[in-house]
Amino acid sequence: xxxxxxxxxxxxxxxxxxxxxxxxxxxxxxxxxxxxxxxxxxxxxxxxxxxxxxxxxxxxxxxxxxxxxxxxxxxxxxxxxxxxxxxxxxxxxxxxxxxxxxxxxxxxxxxxxxxxxxxxxxxxxxxxxxxxxxxxxxxxxxxxxxxxxxxxxxxxxxxxxxxxxxxxxxxxxxxxxxxxxxxxxxxxxxxxxxxxxxxxxxxxxxxxxxxxx
Numbered sequence: 001x002x003x004x005x006x007x008x009x010x011x012x013x014x015x016x017x018x019x020x021x022x023x024x025x026x027x028x029x030x031x032x033x034x035x036x037x038x039x040x041x042x043x044x045x046x047x048x049x050x051x052x053x054x055x056x057x058x059x060x061x062x063x064x065x066x067x068x069x070x071x072x073x074x075x076x077x078x079x080x081x082x083x084x085x086x087x088x089x090x091x092x093x094x095x096x097x098x099x100x101x102x103x104x105x106x107x108x109x110x111x112x113x114x115x116x117x118x119x120x121x122x123x124x125x126x127x128x129x130x131x132x133x134x135x136x137x138x139x140x141x142x143x144x145x146x147x148x149x150x151x152x153x154x155x156x157x158x159x160x161x162x163x164x165x166x167x168x169x170x171x172x173x174x175x176x177x178x179x180x181x182x183x184x185x186x187x188x189x190x191x192x193x194x195x196x197x198x199x200x201x202x203x204x205x206x207x208x209x210x211x212x213x
Contacts, residue, residue: 003112003129008075011035016073018065018089019080020045023103027077028058030113039073041065042080067092079103106130115140120152121159150192157191158182161203168209181206 013036017028020042028049031038039059040049053060061069065085070076076098078089083104090108093100102108107130114125115136124147126139161182169175185206190199204211 001107001129003127005125005127007123007125008034010075012037013074014039014072015075015077016041016069017077017079018042018069018085019078019103020049021079021081022046024077024079025049027079027101027103028052031075031077032057036075039069041069065089067096070096070098073098075099075101077101077103078108117143117147119147119149119155121155122147122151148192150188153191153196154188157187157199157203161207161209164209165207169207178207 010031011034015031015036016039017024017031018041020040024040024042025046025048028038028040032052037059038057039061040053041061041063043062043064045053045060049058049060052058065080065088070092076089076093078086078093078100080086080089080103086102086104087108090100090102090110094110100108100110101113106112112127112130114127115133116126117124117140124143126136126143128136162179165175165178169178182203185202187199187202187206190196190202201211
C-alpha cells in the first residue's frame with residue numbers, strides 16, 4: 001500500500017481514542033504531546049489514563065463505542081483489545097470521512113503512525129508502510145545516533161536568526177545566501193561541543209548582524 005506522508009497540526013483539535021488499555025494509553029499521551037484535545041471512550045482505564053482524566057487533561061466517556069462518539073471528531077485511534085470492535089470503529093470513521101488509525105488489524109487504518117526521531121522542532125519520520133515495524137525501529141535507532149540534541153538547539157537558533165534576518169536584511173537574494181550559509185557553517189558543531197555563545201556569535205557574523213542585538 002502506498003501512503004502519502006504528512007505531518008498533522010493537532011493543536012486544540014478534538015481527537016478520540018477508543019479503548020482504555022496500555023496501547024490506548026500510549027496513543028493518548030502522544031496525542032496530548034501534540035496538543036490535541038483527547039477523549040477516551042472505554043468502560044475502563046489504565047491507572048495512568050485515570051490519572052489524566054481526574055486531572056482534566058483528557059476527557060473520559062465510560063461506555064462502549066458507538067457512532068455518535070464521532071461527532072465533531074477530527075481523528076480517531078481504535079485501540080481496543082478486540083479486532084472486531086476496532087474494525088467497526090474504522091468502518092464508522094470511513095463512513096464519516098474521519099481519519100482513523102487501527103491498532104489491530106492495522107490494514108483497516110486510513111493512516112499509520114511512523115517511528116519518529118524528535119529533536120526539538122526537528123521531526124524525522126520513518127515508515128515501512130506497515131511491512132516491517134521492526135525495521136522502522138532499527139532505522140529510527142540509527143537516526144537517533146546520527147541526529148543528537150544539538151539539532152533541536154540549532155533549529156531554535158536558526159528560527160531566532162531567521163526572524164532577525166527577515167527584519168534587518170531587505171535583499172531577498174542575500175537572505176537566501178545567509179540562510180544557506182547558516183546550514184553549511186560550523187555552527188552545528190559548536191553547539192554539539194556546548195559552545196552556545198560562540199555559535200551565536202558565528203551566526204551573527206555570517207548574517208552581518210550585531211551579536212546580542
